Amino acid sequence: MTTARRHGPDLTEAIMRTTLELGRELGYAKLSIEAIAARAGVGKHTIYRRWASKGALLLDSLLSVSPSDLDYPDTGDVLADLRQQIHEAVDLLGGAPFGPLFRALVGEAQQDPGVAAALNERFIVPQEARTVARLERAREQGQLSPDFDLELAMAVLSGPLYFRLLITQEPLTHGYVDRILDALFTGMGPRP
Structure with missing residues (x-):
């Protein structure tokens, strides 16, 4: 046979x-x-x-094999939409089986410029673009301050998550995501 x-x-x-x-x-x-x-x-x-x-x-x-393409919903409530999408992301990247392999991939990217470029092009940049686009729609709808730096908001949103995932390896929890969002939206919201 x-x-x-x-x-x-x-x-x-x-x-x-x-x-x-x-x-x-x-x-x-x-x-x-x-x-x-x-x-x-x-x-x-x-x-x-x-x-x-x-x-x-x-x-x-x-x-x-990613079970989610990590697209943002658009329910009209940017905070709820960010919370849902980031919860999905930490569920995917924060635990087994993807978490340890993703951490290893980021480590490999530090040594291999080809892997770094591909990771950036195929995962980081598209995710950043989706986040900034969702924030832009929210700003247009008056949910965010018109002068808030959206690229900085992306960095503020992702930085603490990557810090925990890659540096301290503390658990990525929904509660931690909620604390980040609450802190960020205190400064990002529209001013009276």
Whole structure:
């Protein structure tokens, strides 16, 4: 009996799924292209034709299985919308299986400029653009001060989350998100 050969998207998906499975089992430091290739039933060259590095493969793998694209709702209440979206983000990135792998990916980005550029281009910049766009709509609706720096607001929103996720590794909780939002909106709200 012969095994059907996988090609194209099916093979790519199998390699990425295997990467995540092994990443969860072994951790990023022990994850290797050789181990991924062996478990996926492919040669190393098959992987290297698609990805330049282990970090690039992990990035694609994480982005491929995200259960949420982290888009913002627009209910007309910017604070409620931010709260919902950021709660979803911390649920995704703050716990298993994505949290440890995402932290490892950010660490890899510090050593690999290609991974850093791809992470920034494919995850950080799009998320920042969605956040700023939601804040712009809120400002247009009079929910935010017309002169508030929205890019700074994005940095203030994300900075404490990344600090906990990457530096202190304290839990990312909904309560912590709520405290950040409350503090930020005290200064961001429209002035009488």
